[in-house]
């Protein structure tokens with residue numbers, strides 16, 4: 117076996133860690149995953165199946181893995197949102213650098229705590245903002261850097277989560293109850309805020325925000341809808357959220373939440389839907405995540421931006437208006453013009469189009485970003501200053517501040533000044549220590 121340049125241990129062998137592990141396994145000359153921890157033995161077996169026989173040490177929990185000492189260069193951390201900070205700090209204390217799934221934490225005081233600890237220990241942390249590694253956003257960034265729109269004046273971004281995705285993840289699923297996970301604008305949109313911060317390339321000064329959970333509630337439940345769709349819903353044939361779609365066109369979602377579900381018989385999926393959270397009527401859940409939210413952002417270089425998160429569209433769109441041209445990119449322009457990016461020059465009125473190619477199959481996840489991240493990870497790790505890594509902790513803290521401040525602005529009906537927000541959380545951190 118060739119000598120790998122970087123070795124990994126992993127905590128939380130869910131969909132994310134397995135995705136990165138799959139890519140690492142395709143690049144054995146550069147990466148080797150040597151240890152993994154998860155209380156779910158099925159998930160450890162799935163990890164073993166991705167790697168050469170006998171090459172993976174497995175542990176039933178992060179505690180057990182930590183007790184074995186430092187086993188690799190990098191800890192891959194893919195537990196759920198509320199369990200990122202503690203294992204990340206513990207891994208850093210043991211000497212690991214960390215590949216950390218987003219969000220960094222579920223509140224901003226904890227984000228700052230992790231940032232301080234990484235600085236104190238001199239550890240490198242890369243946050244998995246996979247969009248920064250997609251061919252699409254990489255091209256948008258290089259066009260902007262080359263002056264394609266002149267000086268950027270305004271940016272409008274839309275994140276269309278898609279109705280069934282909203283129902284699967286943010287109503288029935290892991291991120292439906294904000295109090296147990298993260299606010300929607302962090303859970304789904306920390307990537308979008310991170311991209312805005314990257315493209316606009318300036319410090320964000322102020323944030324305001326509006327939004328609510330207005331559709332996925334009992335007030336919208338069709339008459340006679342039971343608590344679980346399989347119990348015989350009178351509108352099953354016309355409801356786009358009917359859980360029985362997991363037996364049909366929405367079956368691919370099962371791979372993330374029902375081990376073995378993609379290949380399970382229809383009958384066993386129907387049985388599972390009788391009691392699983394994913395079998396519930398979307399209008400009769402315990403969800404608290406918003407289904408719409410807008411964020412207004414003011415940046416130090418005078419760029420103003422808005423981000424709209426909506427359950428009721430599919431895909432990300434960008435409109436960047438500059439002194440020289442307008443750049444439209446993403447799902448709306450794709451739908452209307454069948455191109456990824458359109459740049460219309462103010463002076464000539466001419467439009468030039470750009471397209472990106474994303475490889476299919478294993479490489480397609482998150483628009484090529486899952487593969488893109490792993491493909492440059494070793495290069496990023498060699499950068500002398502950890503803060504210069506493309507999605508370094510230091511950069512990610514900036515965009516997390518924007519997101520958590522947006523949530524505070526939405527809840528308090530106010531404009532949040534980012535410097536004040538940081539100071540407030542800094543003093544909370546000092547009080548807590």
Ligand SMILES: NC(=O)c1ccc[n+]([C@@H]2O[C@H](COP(=O)([O-])OP(=O)(O)OC[C@H]3O[C@@H](n4cnc5c(N)ncnc54)[C@H](O)[C@@H]3O)[C@@H](O)[C@H]2O)c1
Pocket residue numbers: 127128129130131132133153154155156159176177178179194195196197199217218219244245246303372482
């Ligand atoms: N970067 C992205 O684009 C992206 C996309 C989706 C999700 N995420 C984030 O990635 C993280 C993981 O998401 P997922 O969908 O893979 O989650 P998941 O629920 O599929 O996996 C989490 C795993 O952690 C394991 N676990 C729980 N406690 C543990 C412990 N003490 N020790 C070891 N393992 C433990 C669970 O058994 C489970 O297998 C979440 O924070 C999520 O928000 C990121």
